[in-house]
Amino acid sequence: MDLTLLNKMVLFAKSPQQGGLTLLAHTQQVADVISIMAGRHGFNRRLARIGALLHDLGKAHIFFQRTVKGEVGDDERIISEPHRHEISSLLFLPLFDKKDWPILIEMVAAHHKSALGDVRNRGLIDLVKRNGIDAMILRHAEHWEVWSAMVKPVVEHKDFKVKFRPIELDEAKTALLFAHDYCYRMKYGWSKWRGILMAADHFASEYMEKAAPLVRTFYQVPDLTYYSRKSDLHPLSLLRADHRSRHTFVIAPTGAGKTDFLLRRCRGRVVYTLPFQASINAMFVRIDENLNGKGEKRLPKEQQTDVRRAHAASKIQMRDEKGKWVEEEISLQRNPGASIKITTPHQIASIVFGISGHEAAKLDIAGCDVILDEVHVYDDMARAMMLELVRELVKLKCRVHIGTATIPTSLANELIKVLGGNRRVYRVTFGKRALEKFNRHEVEKLQDEEEALKTVEKAIDNQEKVLFVGNRVGTAQQRYEWAKKQFPNLNILLVHSRFRRGDRAVLEARISEFDKQKGPCLVIATQVVEVSLDISFDRLVTDAAPLDSLIQRFGRVNRRRTYDTIGKYQPVCVIAPSQTDKDVLPYNPDVVRRSYKMLPNGLLRESELQDLIDLVYGEVAIPSIDLHLAAGNSAPLRTLCHRPKSVLIDALEIEGALCVRQSDSKTYIDSFGEDRQNLEIPVPWRSIAPYARAWPRLETGSYPTVIPDDNYDMILGLVLKTAGGNQTVPTTNRII
Template identity: 45%
Template sequence: MKQLKDILAKSILYGGTDLLTHTQQVVTCISKMSENFKYEFDSKLALKGAILHDLGKAHPKFQKRISGKDKKTLLEKFEDENYILRHEISSMAFLPCFPNEEWPVLIDMVIAHHKSIVSPNYEGRGILDLKTQDRNWIQNHLIEWNDWQKYGIAIIKSFGFDCVDYITLEQAENALKYASQYCEAKKKGWSPYRGLLKAADHFASALEKNAEENLKYTFETPDLSYYRTKDRYNDFYPLSKVTTDDFRPHSMVVAPTGAGKTDFLLRRTKGRVFYTLPFQASIDAMWVRLKKTVPNKDIRVLHGMSKIVADKNNVDEQLLQPLVGSSIKVLTPYQLAGILFGISGFETILLDIQGCDIILDEVHTYSGYSRSMILEIVRVLKNFGCRIHIGTATMPTVLYKELLEILGGKENVYEVKLSDSELSTYNRHNIFKESNKTDINLIIQNSIEKNEKLLIICNTIKKAQIIYKNILYKFPDTPKMLIHSRFKRADRLRRELDLKEIYNGNGENNLGLSPCIVVATQVVEVSLDISFDRMITECAPLDSMIQRFGRVNRIRNEESRLVQKPIHIIEPEGNVLPYKLDLLQKSFEQLPDNGEVLEEKTLQEKIDNVYPHLDKKEIDIHLKFKDGRFTMKELTDNKKGILIEALEIEGATCILESDRERYIESNWDERIRLEIPINWKTIYRYKNEYEQLKVGSYPFVIPQKEEEYEKYGLQLVEQNIIL
């Protein structure tokens, strides 16, 4: 007979945590979370769910497989057997230890904390799938029941709850039947209790023995006193002098880049903050900024690189990033979009965000499906009691009006805009329209001779790579860099830091990078605090171009207010993907030429000329939250592919062939550093050309030379082409 300490919850390969210890960790987490989420939980009942959730792991099949030292995953191991075991289902056999009236909530918490009750991927692992496909599913989940139930009962009693000493096999079978019937009868909606258990289980599993220490810093209201001191008042930043003491819950702020929108939006918050930005580079920069200015320990960043951006020497900080309870979380709207589409974990996101302050920075930068997604996100956030604060430098009036209406109109929204006289102090740029035949090498040479920092922005990665190759050849002695999304995650982070700390330097750093050249894509458009002297840019939609312009002559002081700096815009022609030619032509026509100053006060009218109507894409077919309620069955999830398909976001990864063996042999955090994110539609046409690994994120293996990659980033090529 085994001792209780020998009943494992985790494989030896993953620490070998015993079931009682893991249960204690989850109980600790759920106690804190049930008291701090805005939803009113029955804390005592929540604690019982935490105790129950993994008791099925005492099943002999689970224990046999989890005790092994081979490198197969549990899923692979279980597929070696002739039946499927879901430990959540076996846990249901312990329901007789609790009052019958508590069973529904306990089932909500436990039965789908790993898998939906009906699998969204047709893999047949939910309780209702197994009930349909395996006539012996109950017997399989109770094999040798009389031998192992004592471990679960002992764990329940260890927490001080009265419990029977023995559960008959018939009682256990009836409990499983009840659970399946309960799941079959589920209506449409969402389960807060499922989200609560998932939140606690993930927190405990990620941090284990350090969970309790890290819980101390969760659910704190951030200390934003730095942004509220008089030292932050400055005549050069007009929003710093605008009061934020307004009773209305929501905010909409329209002001140029460099007007102090970030400070203003933060000063408008009252609780925990979710700060959304569209691009990874700006997210990283914002996270670093907040870490330096907000004393709360729990400030997080959430996106594909979050575990890299977090302190590489602080494992807890890496693990915390996707978990609940942070004082401030910096993220993209895609992490919130899971709510709309019912992606796995959406209940936990809802609990975490409910009643918090949400800052949506530069929502106008989205178009098509993404713009429609933002409108739907605002609807769902308002529905769940969030205070929403929107900041933008450029927003079409039609979009502004729709957001204002969603938020409840002027009675509920504090609106702030700058006066024409204030806007005139942001007349920072001389505009030069260039034809497609313009030799940009002459502009580059002129910039170098003037000792300027030059920023070149392209609409596609391929074009950025072509231009960078030309610069390497034509201007070999000028410091230069290339930045876009198709670098390894760790390499991209390094380039982002170089962009801010070296190429954005003032010429007094160690490398003395004036002059210098940076070639980039749209990744530098939004909320990135960099200031260059000159820009060459391909024509883009007007709102995007205005954002790009904000990276030139950004520094605010007495001298800069009297100086304009040059922007060169290449006329759109031919294939202008990813944009539409007519949109770019309209945008190009709105801008002045021949070095004329771009007047900030005229931008709203120009934007409205380009966007007289709100261009939205129909996403209703994918939405699972409509008209204030969820339209999917409780305890079920939607496929993640729906999110990728609807929003056309990066849904695949690549690695270099030179990293193949290292990737296979590495742990999860090292693999992240090697991965190169890519849009699924882009890689799909090559899917038969490249090997796709069956480990980690299932990356495609690209046969590109390392030295070529170091210069240009990922380049998709046919297998037989030598770079």
């Protein structure tokens, strides 16, 4: 390439596949967003803006410009020394007052890569350790005299009003050396400045020219007076919510009004977490319609409460320096400053483990009201993680509100301790007399699948609305195919997590229609129906599961509390667990068998549930996960660093990967925000691992795996087949 031609070229920040933005346009967008965020968080706006100006100036480097324009082939990329644009950006530090350098370095030096311990050893400190300081500086200042002056139009743009001057190479090298030494001396902790730059950069990249107008509507405290409604049928609605205690812990039956009560306890912006990703849509619709109305009664856009969804992180697969496949998790903060953010504990648990984006997550959640609704924390690692999450939320001055229908007594006591003790927690439980009014289910124990199918047939003949729940997606799909043959004229619906998010929203709306209709119908589902779906059926037939999960499933039957339904009981039928452990997966086989054994064969009394839970789980053991914690004693995380991988996915055992159909690929690339999310199919990473080499990944958005259209059915959802047949690939994933 003729280097003199570079002076006539437009500098690009993004490839054509990522929007083709110029460096000036992207810098302006990041600066506009960070300026608003800085004001909301009490940061120095001037420093925030010049950090945004500096953060990508290194993209003017010749190698980056050739790369972004597609001029660097694979062979050249492999043999070339690594180049990181954020490191080249630090060469421009002399344009700014030296007293501002420490904050600017914190914003810029590691806004993509961990300064140390990057998964591909491309952080600033990593590169110096590998190649030496001289080689690192030489690579990132290569052809400095040619490209450094090209940033002048960006620096001197009226939006920034910074005076550009030529920087001698030695002065630039000295600045980069200073930046390296500053990063190297950083102690354990986290940088709020790195967090705000990463949040602004990600948000601006996602929404581009729409980013600043969007973020101006954020950071508003929601008006939750809607939830002050009262009813004798919902005892929690009669309790005052202005208790002086900072935190909340509610144990109450389904239908007691937990959701409304927890929302009434909130004073600021709200982060509402649910244990299942697949439940997010339903809760989003519920709260959005509560606060903003629907149909003709929907409020004008400018009067609406900002209710948003934040789906989970996506694993990025890449090769390390030796060509080995490695993974990195990125916590996607699509919605900084939302008035109400509905998400999963997985999304915010980056603050515990220190994976990429943990500073942005901490910055966004600090001081918020965090609702942990129906958190299933009985598996060892998930239990320990949840306790550490609560501990971190308390450090960030959040108000924590926990609501659950069931929880082992020993675990409840441990959570109260982490929250600061009884004086800091508004603890709400029901007495025996109040609980007896919530008796509504009669348990029928079934011996096997054959008896379960006959029970469904009989219920449909009796004109009942039936919910048939399985523990695995493959099981639910097989039961659906059986039901379509058995009841050709019946309304039947299949619901599980492995549908496109947009399709799931449609399915959930149809569940509501089934719920309201008269006459028989059949909904076949997985555990996704356990939480947040406000549905009520005449009968449940379900696979055996841990007792807490079964109680959640029971709550979908005879759910509506009216004066007429109190004292009336509906059947919940539980299939005996297999004596073969692998057939009981994804759950702990011993817990499932104890749960089935403890269930009565007859009326299930709410007043006895706590004793049953304690008998099933006993004294809850809390395993140590100190080694994995960002603030742990065993291996604390250095400032400006993040971990490439954590126990996060395995601890919560939820969908850790995303897929899109081949036919949706172009639309996914061309869209952003919720339009992209609606095309995504969440799936456990281990389920698609056998196809990792055969199926490509998109290098944009959440980096989804592209699946053949034949592997997605609009009725069955994602269908994963083994190489030799039509059997779906089994998974031991906890939440499917």
